Structures are given as C-alpha cells and as structure tokens.
Amino acid sequence: MSTFIRDTIERATVSRRNLLLGAAAGVGAMALPMALGRGAAHAALTDPAIAWSYRDRASAYWNAIVSGGESFVESIGRPKDTLVNLINEGSSEKSLADIKAFLSKTGGNCAIACDPNDSPNARPVVEAVAAQNAFISTIWNKTDDLHPWDFGDNYVSHMTWSDVKPSEQTAEILFKAMGGKGGIVHLGGIPANNPAVQRLQGLKNALARNPDITLLDAQPADWDTQKGAALMASFLTRYGDEIKGVHCANDNIAYGVLEALRAEGIEGMPIVAYDGNPEAVKLVMDGKLLATVFTNPYWGGGITASLAYHAAIGSFKPSEEPRDHREFYGPTVLVTAEDAAAFKAKYMDATPAYDWSDFWGPSNGGIAYN
Template sequence: MSFIRKFIAQESARRRDVLLAGAYGLAGIAAAGMPLGALAQNQNRPTVAWSYRDRNNPYWHSVVSGGESFLESAGLKKSDLVHLLNNGSSEKSLADIKALLTKTGGRAAIACDANDAPNCRPIVESVQKAGGYVSTIWNKSADLHPWDFGDNWVSHMSWSDEGPAEQTARILFNAMGGKGAIVGIGGIASNNPAIERRTGLMKALKDFPGIELLDYQPADWATQKANQVMQGLLTRFGNKITGVFCANDAMAYGVLEALKAEGRRLPMVAYDGNAEAVDLVIKGELLATCFTNPYWGGGVTAALAYHAAIGTFKPSQEPREHREFYGPTIVVTQKDAAEFKKKYISSTPVYDWKDFWGPSRGPIKYAAKS
C-alpha cells in the first residue's frame, strides 16, 4: 500500500503548489518551462498544448503521454508540448488557455478537458475568437456542439460511462451476494463522468433490492479527499458498510488506505484502469476497474487539434460522428486482468495518430427531451 500513501502525499504538495502558482498569471505554462510561441516561430507550426488536471495522477499521465507520442510522430519533441495544469480549477483552466492564445496570437492547437461542463463554453468561445483550434474530452453541456463553432472547435470525445459503471456495480453487488449496504465515492459533482458513473450505479441498484446505499459523497477524483471522506463514512456507519463503489481508481486508493487503518477489507470497484488499479484487481483487492484507453485518447485529441490547425483536414467538412464521438471502454476483472495488463500496460500498443476515429465507439447519444 506504499503507493497509496505516496498518492496522498503528492496531492497535499499539489494543493500547496497551486496556491502559490495562483499568484502568477500563467502558472501552468511557466511550470512546464516551455518558451511560448517556439513552435509557431519554427516552421510556422502552431504551439501544441494539453490542458488537464495534473500529471501525478496516473490517468492524466497516460493521457499526456499519448499527446507526447503524437508529437514525436509529427516530427516534434516531447518537450514541445505545453502543459496547462489546472489542478482541478475551472477558472485556472480558462485563464491559462486565454493567456496561451494571447501569447501565441491564436496560433495554437489545444487539447483540453474543461474540468467541468459549464467551463467548456467560455473555453471554446475564447479559442474561436482568437482563431485557434481546440479538441476537448469528457466535459461539456448537452446543448453545446463543435459544429456550432465552425472549424475552431475541432472535436469532442467522451466515454459512455453509464453502462460500464452499471456493469461494475453489478459485479460488486453479486460479490456481496445481493445483500448488504454500500457507500459511494464520486468525482466532481458537475463533471459529466461523475454524473454518468453515479447514474450507472443507481440503475444497477434498482435490480438489487437487498443492497442499501447508505451515502454517496463527492471526493473530487482525489486520493486524499477520498481517504478523508471514507474515514468519515466509517465513523458514521461502521460495520454496516459491506461494499464500496468508487468512481475512479485514484479515489479507491484513498478508500483502501482508510479501510486498512481500520483493519478492514471490503469488496470494491473502481474506474480508469490505471496500472496500480489493475494490479489490485489481480491481487483481489479490487473486484473490477474500467479502462478508457487514456493514452490513445490523449494522443488522438492532440492530433485532431494539430491537424486541423495546419490544414490537413477541415473539421466542418467531416460528418457529425467525427466531431462528437465516444472513446473505447474495457471492463477489467480478475478473470482477464493479467491478459489486459500484458496488452495495455506492460507494453504500449502502437497507434496511427492519423487514424483519428479508428478505436472510437460511434457518435455521442443524448437523452431524448421530454
């Protein structure tokens, strides 16, 4: 469990860092040590940036590693990627992107997770106004679409989390023998994946009347906060808790540490398919996790923004299923975890970064309006 304690220590350090960084206008870029505009001045290429939460999180590390792999395939260096680290702040995400656009004169190709759905609109409006290009993942509102922003909002990729989350919840409930009481640990409340994963859990609960949901609390995707939330839930409910649903792997690590401190071990499921979580599935400490191939997602998102910026393709001439689409998801259980690790973790699949939509799972679908 040493890696769990390391996660908690890292998150404490990150919170201190972002408070200090707030005193500066563009902390994410400064921290990256990247001379802004270097790419725009070199061969007239756009500056390429990834705006994301933090790289200490294995999920985001994999995302950005994919982005770096794409850059190398395009004849650039890993160090050419500008890292806009928002540390979970939507305000910082928007401020850093605006600063990048100003510094580069809009000559930028940006890959971005807006951090929460409401923040997506001001980001894409800022990019369009500056004449830059952006491809987004995960978070946007249902009434907001890339094709309403011409070519500048290149694409949006999300993952259909509701079904896989329901599947993992059913794995948890079956392991509990269809009876008992669980707690849920969720992500940032306004995040699309947090909403969908909770919805999946609630759907599964309808078929298991013997399972009681004692409480569901957000822990903002963070290991340390999940540790604190779980400590509070253990104080409130004690031995009544017989299972745990976690909306991502990083939070599951904090929950496991809280349980260990109480000398307890409970059936639990998580989400993201991080290397550490897959090892925990192999060991039987997690029942299941879900893999969304963040490496491919990070690479192809950067690739789409870059190729639109240099004119390789014109987004507005693409069908709508190429502008909004689902990424792939694989549910990982103990039965298949070793084989999964061999294919996706011990070795990294080689991707053609010009095959923008190969592994995708079709157009994003929205609930019908009543």
C-alpha cells in the same frame, strides 16, 4: 480513416517542407494555400504550437493522457517537450486563464487539447479559442447544449466516454460479491463533471434491479485519493458494519478507500473502481479490487491533440465531417480478475503503437443525448 484525410495529411506534410524551401525564393506564402486541398486554405496555420490543458500529472490517468499527447508530437517530428503543459490543478478559473494566456502568447497560432475541468467551463474556453481563430479539441466535460459544429472548424471535436453501462457492470460485480444484499457507499467525482454524473447513474440503474442492496450514502470525493480516504473514514464512523461494499467513481478514490479501511483493520471489503490505471489493475490481480474500467487515456490524449493539430494545419476540414466524427465516445474495457493479467500484458507491459492520423479508429460512435 477516409482516403481523402490520409492523402491530405501526406500532401500537407510535403507542402510544409516545400514551404520552407520556397520561402527563400519568396514563394512560400503563395504555395501553401494551393497545397492544403479542399476548402482548407483559409483556416490553415503554419507550425502551430500545441498544448494540453488538464488537471495534473501526478495522477497515473493524466500522465497517460499527456504521454499520448507527447507521442503524437514526436510523430510529427517535434521533440516531446514542445508540447506545452497547461496544468489547471482542478481549477476551472485557472484552466480558462492559462488558455487565454497561451492564445495571447501564440497570437492564436495554436492547437489545444483540453479537459475543461468542469462542464460549464467548456463554453468560455471554446469561445476564447474561436475568437483567436485557433483550434481546440476537448474531452470529458462540456454541457449538452455546446457542440463543435456551432463553431465552424475551430471547435474541432469532443470525446467523452459512455460511463453509464460500464458503471452498471462494476456495480453488478460488486453486488454479486456481496451475495446480493447489504449496504454500500458511493464515493464520486466532482459533481459538475459528466463522468461523475454518469458513473453515479450507472450505479443507480444497477440498484433498481437489486432491491436487496441499499445505498447508504453517496458523496463527492473530487477524484482525489486524500479526499477519498477522509470520506471513507467518515462513512465508517457513521455507518460502521452496515457497509458491505464500496463503489468508487475512479481508481484514485479507491486508493484512498483502501487506506481508510487499512487504518481500521478492515480487510476483504468488496470494492470496484474506474479508469484502469496500472496500480488499480495490479490491485485487481491481487484481489484488493474486484474490477476497474479502462478508457485508454494514452490513445485519448494522443488522438485529441492530433485532431486539433491536423484541423489547424488544414489536413482536414472539421465542418465537412459527419457529426459522429465531431462528438464521439472513446473506448472502454472492463478489467476483472479473470482477464487482468492478459489486459496488463497488452496495454501496460508494452505500449501499443497507434496511427495518430487514424482519428476515429478505436472510438465507439457518436454521442447520444438523453
């Protein structure tokens, strides 16, 4: 993190205290612009409300995301329950409606962290936020033609994860466990989601190098355990013993696959997954899954909220940052049986302490477009 940003955050914290003291003397409104530093006064908000817009908290992945957001909120001296939860339940329409309602309620005095649910929904969400001079940082889903720098400072940043290569790695692990031949099925996420597209592409890249592996079928399971179970049951009915391995787009789907296999009395089917949830890591340790991929959702949730908030209060000016600070990849860690225990001890038995003002520390560089 640059010295300028860190120093400005510290000055902004002090100036917020001075504002409260100075307000009694009638000078607070005059003092604030001077304290915020280089080019930030015109955009700075005072005590903006903070929200996270996401799918649901029943998922271990999203629970980790929001827990990271709560940790950030506590780091700035607020109770964690002041983080507003905008739960869209997998509906892009609800995502947009909830954000518009939040903007109306706060009068635009807010900072929003958001997964838009699907890529096309990102633009109307960002446009609604920018129209109210509020601030937003997004993760995972946006179209390739939508960029933060096209919206000045209000669209602060977008973080996604480069899923193609990790998905190739899990596929190669799957193929090796199958002896390099046989049929597989792929259970994917929501088709319009960037990670669903990339994880399927990673599988296809691996298939191109392994001609004796046959992709029998690939269908969406919408990231959902119950849909994963139903889809796997239908695959078993259709393909039966032809299925020698299963490639899952996320851990939740893999849980459903395991349910469907147990219902048929099938044990030992090679399966790979993605997300690195605690349950999945335990399944890797127990030999029920071959591998999963951790994307550090706790850090992602906290840093996305932090970026939106600090841009809102003027701690830094997004438009003065390089583009790889505005669109960047989050971290990924492949988890296999060989390292699952060490991984669990580091990331799950204890919660790593993060500096929420180190905006780009664990990130993996700027987003590359094909």
